[in-house]
Amino acid sequence: WRVEKQRLSWDVLDSFADAAEQAGIEKIDDFNGGDNAGVGYFDVNQRSGWRWSSSKAFLRPARGRPNLTIWTEAQAQKLSWSTADNGQPRCTGLSLSRAGQTVQVTANREVILSAGAINSPQILQLSGIGPADLLRSHGIEVIRDAPVGENLQDHLQIRAVFKVNGTQTLNTLANSLFGRLKIGAEYLLNRSGPMSMSPSQLGAFTRSDPARPHANLEYHVQPLSLEAFGEDLHDFPAITVSVCNLNPTSRGQVQISSANFQDPPKIMPNYLSTAEDRQVAADSLRQARKIMAQPAMQVYAPEELKPGVQHQSDEELARLAGDIANTIFHPVGTVKMGQMDDPSAVLDPHLRVKGVQGLRVVDASVMPTITSGNTNAPTLMIAEKAAAWIKEGL
Known part of the structure; x- marks a missing residue:
């Protein structure tokens, strides 16, 4: 796995960091030092300006091993079952669709499901593990009645937008031929500049109010x-100050829409469904305004486009937060791990599905509670832990 410093900087982002410091958020060089509170450029998963994915890091070096077969363009249909000696259901493999044909795959030891916080619950429900009433409503035999698909959590990204003056942003660069040529040349020659950048470059972690025990905003x-x-970039210089509640209290669901594996599941995130989450949303937008009002940013004469300065009340800001927000792609929690006596937990502490044999889930769906930061690295940690347990026979 690779973690590197970004190969770019922007004057307007440097000024935002200065403004955040003026607003009381300390500058920080490393968000991974134990306390992520602070403002600074994100580290990135790159290798010399190229995106470094988990496939490149872990799968590519393993290609060619005699004990590894990789099938692409194959979609899981459902898991297969037999009855173990103790009477429990045992997962023996799965059926999948490949090149228009249904293929049956068997497993001698166990099946590891790693389809993510949306598709793992879908596959489990299609296979008979999930809320009994839901499964029966789609004509699926219930293997185990379990709260699969519940406990969905995500970080909702509230995208406040500010028009700026007297500085360059990607809007102005990418909307001109000269700018695009400049971007391409910088990447071609140095593997740096906008083409090397992650979706977000500058980050900050802070509290929505001083009473919080730790940073709950990112x-x-x-x-x-x-x-x-x-959609296309705006044709004027502007920045987006996205902010998310790291510890949302809202909970959603993922449910199959039919017994057909090709039909997408219903995703119901229930964002901002609690009074606490709506208050944090309003407070976070006010804090964004506070930062933009600092001297370091006032040199750019910022103009708030979204949500708009005319909206001031908690109720207005919470409602508009939903209007200008979208997922930050951090869904977790839908196949929760926990203690054996926890009725809300689908998995045991070693990520094995409770009540059946031969089946383990290893992805972000296992998190009982969403992490107070990005979910990619924690999910890799879960995978490393699971790999160790599997090798040890746990």
Whole structure:
């Protein structure tokens, strides 16, 4: 796994860091030193300016091993079952769709499900592990009645946008031919600049109010703006000050929509469904305004485009937070691990599905509570722990 410093900087982001410090958020060089409170550039998973994915880090070096077969363009349909000597259901493999054909795969020891916080519960429910009423409503035999798909948690990214003046952002660079050529040349020659950047460059962790025991807000500050993901950048210089509640109390669900594995599941995140989450949303937008009002940012004469300065009350800000927000792609918790006597836990402390044999889940769905930061590295840690347990026969 690779963790490197970013190969870029932006004057406007440097100024935001100065403004955050003026607002009481200490500058920090490393968010992974034990207390992530502070403001600074994120470290990135890159190798010399190239994205370094888990596939490159772990799967690519293992290719060619005699005990590894990789199938792409294959989709799991459902798990297969037999009855163990003690009468418990035992997972013996799965059926999958590959090249238009259904293929049956068997496992001598165990099946490891790593389809993520959305698809792992979908596959389990299709296979008979999930809320009994839900499964029966789709004509699926109940192997085990379990709260699969419950406890969905995510970090909701509230995307406040500020127009700026007298500085360069990606909006202005990418919207001109010269700017695009400059971006391409910088990456081609040095593997640096905007083409090497992660979606968010500058980060900050802080409290939404002083009574919080630790930082419960995370800012992802981006030198760009757009109406929504997938749309074009604005044609004026602007930055996006995204902020998320790291410890949301809202809980959602993932449920199959039919017994057909090709039908997408219903994802119901229930964002901002608690009074606490709505208050934190309002407080976080006010804090973003506080930072932008500091002298270091006032040199750019910032103009708040979203949510808009005319909105001031808690109720207005909480409602508009939902209007300008989207997932930050951190869903977790839908196949919760826990103690054996915890009725809300689907898995035991070693990530084995309770009440059945031969089945383990290893992905972000196992987290009982979402982490107070990005979920990628913690999920890799879960995988390393699980790998060790499997080798030890636990």
